[in-house]
Amino acid sequence: MVVDGVDVCVPEGTTVLDAAMRAGTEVPHYCYHPGLSSPAQCRLCLVEIEGAPKLMPSCTTTVAEGQVVHTASDSAKKMRQGVLEFYLINHPLDCPICDQSGECDLQDFVFAEGRQHGRSTIAKRVIGRDDFGGDVLFYGDRCVMCTRCVRFMEEKEEKPILTVVERGNRAVIDTFFERGLEEANWAGNVVDICPVGALVSKDFLHKARAWDLEHTPSVCPNCSMGCNIEIHSRDNLVQRFKPRSNPEVNGYWLCDYGRGRYE
Ligand code: SF4
Ligand code: SF4
Ligand code: FES
Numbered sequence: 001m002v003v004d005g006v007d008v009c010v011p012e013g014t015t016v017l018d019a020a021m022r023a024g025t026e027v028p029h030y031c032y033h034p035g036l037s038s039p040a041q042c043r044l045c046l047v048e049i050e051g052a053p054k055l056m057p058s059c060t061t062t063v064a065e066g067q068v069v070h071t072a073s074d075s076a077k078k079m080r081q082g083v084l085e086f087y088l089i090n091h092p093l094d095c096p097i098c099d100q101s102g103e104c105d106l107q108d109f110v111f112a113e114g115r116q117h118g119r120s121t122i123a124k125r126v127i128g129r130d131d132f133g134g135d136v137l138f139y140g141d142r143c144v145m146c147t148r149c150v151r152f153m154e155e156k157e158e159k160p161i162l163t164v165v166e167r168g169n170r171a172v173i174d175t176f177f178e179r180g181l182e183e184a185n186w187a188g189n190v191v192d193i194c195p196v197g198a199l200v201s202k203d204f205l206h207k208a209r210a211w212d213l214e215h216t217p218s219v220c221p222n223c224s225m226g227c228n229i230e231i232h233s234r235d236n237l238v239q240r241f242k243p244r245s246n247p248e249v250n251g252y253w254l255c256d257y258g259r260g261r262y263e
Pocket of ligand 1: 091092093094095096098099100101102104105106107142196197198
């Protein structure tokens with residue numbers, strides 16, 4: 001197959017998004033995560049495939065021999081710009097005080113391809129902040145409803161504590177009744193996989209800016225599993241542990257026990 005003029009050879013069953021990444025092309029996406037199922041709901045990863053009647057979600061479309069994909073055609077770019085504009089209709093201008101700033105997929109994608117000025121004149125909805133339990137805080141106004149957090153809790157932690165309540169413009173992530181993430185052992189991963197600053201760590205809150213952190217690859221010292229980590233430090237002081245992907249050991253994840261013992 002060919003992605004943006006680059007010949008790519010990948011195994012049958014590979015998604016177009018994965019194939020594009022292997023060809024060195026990043027396709028913007030929110031709901032897709034390599035460690036989770038793909039609901040194809042964020043509509044940001046649509047690409048043009050020659051012969052297809054419309055733009056296709058690259059996260060769920062599998063490759064085919066001779067397929068020709070354009071991720072940056074006029075129609076794909078126009079679609080992404082439109083989708084990003086929709087995301088910003090309700091999004092607050094929180095970047096200066098948001099912990100995700102500097103490592104945020106909304107900030108980065110809008111900076112790269114979004115409109116310079118919003119056109120919406122309707123009032124933004126306000127959801128506010130909620131304590132989801134454990135180390136996790138939820139800033140509902142920043143959520144892009146990718147459902148990665150919900151799927152992680154269902155598929156990986158196997159404790160479906162998070163869910164989507166309400167519908168349409170009122171849809172919001174919440175915990176089931178009085179349940180909270182303090183019941184979980186892997187909840188810190190929902191902060192890692194949230195593509196925006198909707199789920200943040202209480203421990204790390206307003207502690208350091210992403211661009212001030214030094215990243216050092218290492219191995220978690222807190223048990224014999226040897227999960228691969230990145231140590232994020234500032235001025236030689238460790239600020240947090242983040243998982244470093246290793247399919248043979250920890251996949252994409254890090255447990256709360258190891259994550260919390262960084263000092
Ligand atoms: S989630 Fe991203 S875009 Fe939204 S306020 Fe935070 S840094 Fe800015
Ligand atoms: S809280 Fe984050 S991970 Fe969960 S649905 Fe919203 S944006 Fe996605
Ligand atoms: S990543 Fe493909 S639709 Fe969300």
